[in-house]
Structures are given as C-alpha cells and as structure tokens.
Amino acid sequence: MSKHPSDLRDIETWVFDLDNTLYHVSANLFDQIDRRMCSYVADFLNIPAAEAYKVQKSFFREHGTTLRGMMNCHDMDPEPYLDFVHEIDFSPIKVDEMMTKALAALPGRKIVFTNAATKYAGRVLERLGIAHHMEDVFDIVDAGYIPKPDPAVYAQFVEKYDIDPAGAVMVEDMARNLMPAQELGMKTVWVQTDRPWSTMGADNEADAAEPDFTTDNLSKWLSDVVGH
Numbered sequence: 001m002s003k004h005p006s007d008l009r010d011i012e013t014w015v016f017d018l019d020n021t022l023y024h025v026s027a028n029l030f031d032q033i034d035r036r037m038c039s040y041v042a043d044f045l046n047i048p049a050a051e052a053y054k055v056q057k058s059f060f061r062e063h064g065t066t067l068r069g070m071m072n073c074h075d076m077d078p079e080p081y082l083d084f085v086h087e088i089d090f091s092p093i094k095v096d097e098m099m100t101k102a103l104a105a106l107p108g109r110k111i112v113f114t115n116a117a118t119k120y121a122g123r124v125l126e127r128l129g130i131a132h133h134m135e136d137v138f139d140i141v142d143a144g145y146i147p148k149p150d151p152a153v154y155a156q157f158v159e160k161y162d163i164d165p166a167g168a169v170m171v172e173d174m175a176r177n178l179m180p181a182q183e184l185g186m187k188t189v190w191v192q193t194d195r196p197w198s199t200m201g202a203d204n205e206a207d208a209a210e211p212d213f214t215t216d217n218l219s220k221w222l223s224d225v226v227g228h
Helices: 029-045 049-063 066-074 078-085 097-105 118-128 151-160 175-184 218-226
Strands: 013-016 109-113 136-138 168-172 187-191 213-215
Touching: 029 049, 029 066, 029 078, 049 066, 066 078, 097 218, 118 136, 151 175, 168 175, 175 187, 187 218, 213 218
Parallel strands: 013 109, 013 168, 109 136, 168 187, 187 213
Antiparallel strands: none
C-alpha cells in the first residue's frame, strides 16, 4: 500500500469533512457550538445545564450526534436546532493561503461531506477562502439527518455524486468516520487532533480505524500531495 502523499495526485474524487479538518482544531469553533447545543437541549427539555450536558454527550455517543438523539428520543424539529447551534462567531477562521494553493493544484473533484448544515459549511469555506474549490456540500439534511458513520449515508453520498470509491479519498478528523469509507474501498486520511472524539472508534475504542495516511496539518499535507 502506498504511503506517500504525492501518489494521490491522480485521485478522481476528494471527500473532505469540514469541522477540525479543513480548518485547524485550534480555531475552537466546536467549543462555541457545543455550548449552544447544551443551551438548546436545556431549554427544549426544561432541565438544568449540567443535566443537559450529560444528555448531549450520551446522545452523541449513542446516536452519532446530539441532533439525532433529540430527534429519536424527543421528536425534536431539526431545523430550528441547526439554525441556533450554528449561529456562532466565525472570526477565528482565517483565510488559509497554503490550502487554497494546494486545492487549486489538486486534480479531481472536491466535495465536502459533513454532519453540519450547508449554510454553516458555506460560511466556514468562505472564511477559509476555499469555497470556490468545492463542487458541493453534502450535509446532514441531505443525509436525512442520519449522521456519519452510518454506512447507509456513505452509500447515499457515493450514489448521489456517482463516485467510484476505488478512485476516491476521504479526509476526516474522526477516526470512526473513516471506517465506512475504507469498507467501500476509498483511501483514507486521518487529520489527528488532541480532542477525545478524534480517536474514538466505531465501538468507542481508540484507534479502531487504520487510515492510509495521518497528518496533524492538512494544508501542509495537501501541499505535499501536489508537490508544493
């Protein structure tokens, strides 16, 4: 199995996660979102914030996202929730010149596959200066509110964009979300972070996925792919 990034120059389709993948985890956008999720759950269930936080995290572990757990267990309408939790301060996200240049030189289609919402993803991509490089965003609404890593969503994604998995690469910060891509035949890139969810496998076991490539700096890694 090839382990040199430059050997991926001829890949047909690049599939990118959004949060903590296309921007560095140090931007801490998810910390803002996390607080707003907790606030929404507390208000919706009329419970204290500390209890809401426990519900939020248990739903993330058991249902893949807090959203899915609230929908399954409390019949919550997803749209107001998504609007609320994604109304954050985007100023920590800066234009990434290195990534912009790398994506411009990178052949193949480029698609974002995220558990977030398209409006939010668009704002992040614009702030990074890379929106024009992306063919489309496949978001949680497109997935019928079923989050990664449910294999059915990957099958839906591949079918929608007519992707040959053997000619595709998936880039993710969560190891467990790479496993269905591997099973379809995609190559995988794990953007390693210091966050606890980064290494959580499909069965909540560390290092359950075995990515083809690992990096803690996607911009630099993509630059290596294109030889910059």
